[in-house]
Amino acid sequence: MKSKCLVLGASGFIGGYIVNELSKITEVIATYSSRSNDEKLIQFNIQTDDIINIIDKYFKNVENKTVVITIANSKIDDCLRNEVNAYDINVAKMKEMILKLYNNSFKVIFLSTDNVYDGKYGQYTEDIAPNPINNYGKQKAIVEQFIQDEIQNGLVLRLSQTVGTKPDESHIFKDWINSIKDGKDIICINGQKFTPTLVDDVALGVKLAMQQDLKGVYNLVANESFTREKLLTKFLEVLDITDRPNYYVKELDFFNFLDKRALDTSLVNDKIKRDLDIQFTSMNDILNQLKKEMG
Numbered sequence: 001m002k003s004k005c006l007v008l009g010a011s012g013f014i015g016g017y018i019v020n021e022l023s024k025i026t027e028v029i030a031t032y033s034s035r036s037n038d039e040k041l042i043q044f045n046i047q048t049d050d051i052i053n054i055i056d057k058y059f060k061n062v063e064n065k066t067v068v069i070t071i072a073n074s075k076i077d078d079c080l081r082n083e084v085n086a087y088d089i090n091v092a093k094m095k096e097m098i099l100k101l102y103n104n105s106f107k108v109i110f111l112s113t114d115n116v117y118d119g120k121y122g123q124y125t126e127d128i129a130p131n132p133i134n135n136y137g138k139q140k141a142i143v144e145q146f147i148q149d150e151i152q153n154g155l156v157l158r159l160s161q162t163v164g165t166k167p168d169e170s171h172i173f174k175d176w177i178n179s180i181k182d183g184k185d186i187i188c189i190n191g192q193k194f195t196p197t198l199v200d201d202v203a204l205g206v207k208l209a210m211q212q213d214l215k216g217v218y219n220l221v222a223n224e225s226f227t228r229e230k231l232l233t234k235f236l237e238v239l240d241i242t243d244r245p246n247y248y249v250k251e252l253d254f255f256n257f258l259d260k261r262a263l264d265t266s267l268v269n270d271k272i273k274r275d276l277d278i279q280f281t282s283m284n285d286i287l288n289q290l291k292k293e294m295g
Contacts, residue, residue: 002062002063003026003027003062003063003064003065003066004026004027004028004029004058004059004062004064004065004066004068005022005026005027005028005029005030005065005066005067005068005210006029006031006054006058006059006065006066006068006101006106007019007022007028007029007030007067007070007238008031008032008044008046008067008068008069008070008071009031009032009033009069009071009072010030010031010032010041010070011032011041011068012070012071012072013162013164013170013171013199014070014111014159014162014170014199014202014203014238015030015068015070015071017199017200017202017203018068018070018202018203018206018207018252020074020203021200021203021204021206021207022068022203022206022210024207025207025211029042029054029058030042031043031044032044033045033046033071042054046071046089046093046094046097047088047093050100051097051100051101052100052104054178055100055101055104057240059104060175064108064174065106065107066107066109066121067101067106067107067108067109067211067256068109068111068206068210069098069108069109069110069111070111071089072089072090072094072111073085073086073089073090073136073205073275074113074136075136076115076134076135076136076257076259076261077142077257077258077259079134079135079136079139079259080135080258080259083100083135086134086135086139087139090136090140090143091139091141091142093145094143095142095143095146095266098113098143098151099151102150102151107153107155107210107280108147108151108153108154108155109154109157109206109210110143110144110147110154110155110156110157110211111157111159112138112140112143112156112157112158112159113136113137113156113158113159113160113219114143114159114160114194114195114265114266114267115134115136115137115140115262115264115265116130116131116132116137116140116144116158117130117131117132117137117262117265118131118132118133118262118281119133119261119262119263119264119265120263120264121264121275121282122193122225122264122265122266123225123266123267123268124151124219124265124266124268125136125267125268125271126158126216126217126218126219126271130144131277132260132262132294133260133262134259134261136258136259136260137178137262139256144156144192144217144242144262146195148216148217149174153213153215154215155209155214155215155216155217155218155222156216156217156218156219157205157206157209157218157219157290158195158217158218158219158221158267159197159220159221160194160195160196160197160201160219160265160266160267161194161195161196161197162196162197162198162199162238163196163197163198163286164198164200164290165198165200165286165289165290166290166293167290167293167294169199170269171199172231173235173287173290174195176232176235177294179245180241180243180244180245180274183245183275183289184245185245185246185247185248186232186245186246186247187246187247187248187249187250187254187255188227188228188229188232188247188248188249188254189228189249189250189251189252189261189263190229190248190250190251190252191227191244191252191263191264192227192228192252192261192263192264193226193227193228193264193265193266193269194223194225194226194265194266195219195221195222195224195225195226195230195264195266195267195269196217196222196224196226196231196283196286197220197221197222197280198222198280198281198286200281201206201222201278201280201281202220204278205220205272205278206220208276208277208278209272212275212276213218214275214276218271218272218275219267219268219269219271220272221267221269221280222269222280222281222282222283223269223280223282224282224283224285225266226266229247229249231283232247234283234284234287235287238284238287238291239287239290239291239294240291
């Protein structure tokens with residue numbers, strides 16, 4: 001049976017790793033929206049382009065078809081500041097596109113977020129109903145529910161903070177490295193807690209979930225959760241940074257965010273570990289590899 005996978009948003013940090021992992025087992029067609037130096041990627045803008053054109057061109061006579069959707073406006077404040085545009089991308093056009101893919105026999109894998117929770121308690125399992133407090137989380141929750149209601153065999157994978165071991169990629173460790181180089185203070189939100197997960201593990205989880213034909217909702221996260229302050233402390237210790245920056249812990253109100261922030265969005269991964277043969281990389285191993293990459 002001929003198979004092929006479509007990865008939407010492959011020029012992003014997570015999308016690129018997913019393409020590399022899926023390419024080990026199937027042919028991958030991958031897209032970018034506005035900027036990319038990779039000539040192998042196809043331009044696709046969810047607001048202006050019709051996904052049917054890609055389906056007709058690249059997926060004719062393909063029996064086993066999967067789409068992994070990583071595209072989103074994930075900037076929390078922008079989803080309120082430019083609410084209409086963000087809703088168009090994250091909900092209206094997203095639902096329209098997903099339905100077209102589903103009607104063309106694609107297995108739909110949708111990447112969601114821990115921001116579908118209000119952050120009051122943390123350690124959320126998949127059977128806890130979403131209760132988002134910011135527009136970004138609300139928009140993701142709408143699509144999650146749409147997939148559960150309308151897309152048979154659809155899969156939602158909820159992610160938390162995704163990190164990497166390369167210092168030049170787009171993740172929280174890069175931000176801290178740059179702050180240290182520039183002599184800038186680092187300010188952490190008091191009580192903010194999440195479940196940082198290696199991007200390689202996210203990509204592997206997507207591949208295994210596709211192979212096992214998982215459906216429903218799963219938290220695709222590592223075993224350990226951290227407050228931002230504790231993660232920063234561990235980062236400084238493992239990387240043996242002696243010229244340490246000044247860092248402060250401030251209450252949420254200090255930051256003057258436009259939209260609300262959920263404080264403790266830590267997720268539990270028992271369900272995905274039960275259904276997939278996956279081992280998540282420990283934070284110690286992630287940071288030691290990052291240290292090695294930094295030379």
